[in-house]
Amino acid sequence: MSITSTAPPMPAPEFPENAGFRRFTVDEYHRMIQQGILAHGEPVEPLEGWVVRKTSHGTPHDSAIGTLEGLLLGLLPAGWFQRSQRAVTLADSEPEPDLAVVRGPRGRYRDAHPGPANIAILIEVSDSSLRTDRVGMTRVYAGAGVRCTGW
Numbered sequence: 001m002s003i004t005s006t007a008p009p010m011p012a013p014e015f016p017e018n019a020g021f022r023r024f025t026v027d028e029y030h031r032m033i034q035q036g037i038l039a040h041g042e043p044v045e046p047l048e049g050w051v052v053r054k055t056s057h058g059t060p061h062d063s064a065i066g067t068l069e070g071l072l073l074g075l076l077p078a079g080w081f082q083r084s085q086r087a088v089t090l091a092d093s094e095p096e097p098d099l100a101v102v103r104g105p106r107g108r109y110r111d112a113h114p115g116p117a118n119i120a121i122l123i124e125v126s127d128s129s130l131r132t133d134r135v136g137m138t139r140v141y142a143g144a145g146v147r148c149t150g151w
Contacts, residue, residue, distance in 0.1 A: 023049025064125045089113040090144035099123040
């Protein structure tokens with residue numbers, strides 16, 4: 001399966017339960033990758049059970065992330081580290097926040113991504129995806145028990 005559109009992810013449409021749509025668990029999403037239904041590195045992520053296209057990043061977005069990485073580096077307490085654009089696992093989603101500060105050690109995440117109990121900070125940088133991040137991603141993170149502040 002190949003996805004070529006660069007349109008930002010849209011919220012799942014509202015359809016009656018019997019319309020033929022179904023949500024997937026995070027485990028089912030991983031099995032789709034293992035079985036080749038979705039390719040490793042394909043620009044999608046599971047959000048609230050839907051497999052959603054990720055938005056592409058432009059130069060201003062990447063520059064802002066680099067600036068934030070530099071600022072955070074000297075501020076992190078012992079036992080915490082930052083991850084850039086790497087997955088976190090929530091109950092029904094596995095988003096890739098632009099930056100996350102998570103509990104160490106780094107080796108803890110060889111077999112599983114950090115979950116809400118190991119996340120101190122999540123940052124989404126928005127240049128073209130402000131509405132999606134403020135509404136959709138806030139709902140995803142808050143629904144998993146991750147506190148969203150700073151809007």
